[in-house]
Amino acid sequence: MVGIVGCEKNKDSNTPTNECGKIDINKNEFISMKVQPEKVSVNSQIKLIIENHTKEDMIYDNVFSLEYFNGSSWETMKLDINFEDIGYILKSEKTAEQQIYLSAEDYDYKAGKYRINKNISNDKNYNLCAEFEFE
Numbered sequence: 001m002v003g004i005v006g007c008e009k010n011k012d013s014n015t016p017t018n019e020c021g022k023i024d025i026n027k028n029e030f031i032s033m034k035v036q037p038e039k040v041s042v043n044s045q046i047k048l049i050i051e052n053h054t055k056e057d058m059i060y061d062n063v064f065s066l067e068y069f070n071g072s073s074w075e076t077m078k079l080d081i082n083f084e085d086i087g088y089i090l091k092s093e094k095t096a097e098q099q100i101y102l103s104a105e106d107y108d109y110k111a112g113k114y115r116i117n118k119n120i121s122n123d124k125n126y127n128l129c130a131e132f133e134f135e
Contacts, residue, residue, distance in 0.1 A: 020115065020129040029054040031120060033128040039135055040102060042109050046132060048098040050090060050120065058090040060120040064100065069113035079106050090120070109134050 022032040031054060036047045052058050062083045067074040090096045100116070102109065117129045 020131065023126050023128060025054050025056075025126075031058060031126060031128065033118060033130045035116060035130040035132040038131075039133045041135055042102060042104045044102055046100050046102060046116075048100060048116065048118065048130065050096045050098070050118070050128065052090045052092060052094055052096075054122075055092050056122045057092055058120045058122050059087050060090060060096070060118065061085065061087050062098070063119070065117045066107075067115045067117065068110070069115070074115060077107055081106055111135060 021034050022030055024030045032051045034049050036049060040046055048064075050060065062085075066077045066079060068077055069075075088096065111134050113131060113133055115129050115131045117127055120126050120128055
């Protein structure tokens with residue numbers, strides 16, 4: 001049985017949540033993603049940390065999407081970013097990192113809560129997310 005605790009649970013929630021960063025795959029097996037630092041400013045870098053706590057290798061790429069919490073729901077942002085189409089393997093019980101530069105040229109960021117979404121897969125696709133805040 002596969003249980004999922006992910007972004008979709010809180011897609012239209014009235015309050016942001018940090019629970020979106022973990023997806024349970026099987027009993028005692030999960031994948032997770034978090035952002036460091038959790039508070040950022042425009043023209044700074046964030047680090048995505050993706051952890052694979054399963055017995056299977058996972059595949060991910062450079063692609064991500066961003067959402068802004070407008071006080072009542074999450075809005076998908078239209079970013080002007082081109083992604084390299086490269087697949088990476090995240091081995092079982094390993095961690096991967098991805099650096100993301102949040103440029104004012106890509107979007108006019110406002111202060112508030114944001115969420116980054118990223119797909120990871122094995123024989124199934126999973127949508128991970130992690131929240132952060134612009135000051």
